[in-house]
Amino acid sequence: MGKVTVITSGKGGTGKSTVTAGLGTALVRRGNRVLLIDCDAGMRGIDLMLGVSGELVFDIADIINGNCPPASAIYPCKTVPELYILPAPQNVRDEISPSVMKQLTEVLKGYYDHILIDCPAGIGIGFETAAAPADRAVLVTNAEPLSVRGCDKVRRKLQYCSIEDISLVINRFNERKFRKMNVYADLDAVIDEAGARLLGVIPEDSAAANASQKGLPIEGRIKAAGAFDRIAARLDGENCPLNLKQSII
Ligand SMILES: Nc1ncnc2c1ncn2[C@@H]1O[C@H](COP(=O)(O)OP(=O)(O)OP(=O)(O)O)[C@@H](O)[C@H]1O
Ligand SMILES: [Mg+2]
Numbered sequence: 001m002g003k004v005t006v007i008t009s010g011k012g013g014t015g016k017s018t019v020t021a022g023l024g025t026a027l028v029r030r031g032n033r034v035l036l037i038d039c040d041a042g043m044r045g046i047d048l049m050l051g052v053s054g055e056l057v058f059d060i061a062d063i064i065n066g067n068c069p070p071a072s073a074i075y076p077c078k079t080v081p082e083l084y085i086l087p088a089p090q091n092v093r094d095e096i097s098p099s100v101m102k103q104l105t106e107v108l109k110g111y112y113d114h115i116l117i118d119c120p121a122g123i124g125i126g127f128e129t130a131a132a133p134a135d136r137a138v139l140v141t142n143a144e145p146l147s148v149r150g151c152d153k154v155r156r157k158l159q160y161c162s163i164e165d166i167s168l169v170i171n172r173f174n175e176r177k178f179r180k181m182n183v184y185a186d187l188d189a190v191i192d193e194a195g196a197r198l199l200g201v202i203p204e205d206s207a208a209a210n211a212s213q214k215g216l217p218i219e220g221r222i223k224a225a226g227a228f229d230r231i232a233a234r235l236d237g238e239n240c241p242l243n244l245k246q247s248i249i
Contacts, residue, residue: 010150012121026232042092051215061094098132105133136165
């Protein structure tokens, strides 16, 4: 049975979708079969980031409405074998309910090692739908106050949904900018305020952003790919030590 992880954050634009796509790709590199479920109804993006948007006919709402079997709405990523994408509905009116999402994921779990769910920003119904089937959550934050504050709210909401396994990814980290901002003494202060255990740190990396904009996977010599590999190893339960004093986390 696959492990279901929701990728979430309070504030928008922290990099949830980038992390969902990057982590999915890294989990495949480790030999997993991975499904990415885009839960951002009306604002889907995972299909664009992994270069399948031109092929989409059906989406998650079509499965629920009986327009197609689940397999017809699940698209293989051509550049990453064993990575699959279930797109969100294009129309926000087609948002599905948390209980239906849970039922659907229960079935899909049997076919994958990991299911990653890309959550929309905020803590509305879209958040509840994305979180409903999750065994665990990854909070994505940037190392800045507005973003970190959002983590606390989301963490409480996740706990309210009975999700206790909550970890933190600090995304778009740039040490020089972080020091210049001079708000936090160090990354420990960010982690303390976010209130979740650290899973990893992803550097600010324009090559990763460029790849996503072009529909290409974050892999190869792209710097962020190494960070995704270490996070994927930890998600797979491997002991991959964190050292906040070193630049490679
Ligand atoms: N590590 C990174 N380095 C550089 N740019 C990044 C990184 N991660 C994300 N970005 C960029 O930040 C922007 C927001 O990323 P993304 O769409 O993944 O965020 P999101 O949290 O899913 O947003 P939303 O809340 O709107 O769904 C994008 O332009 C993306 O390319
Ligand atoms: Mg997104």
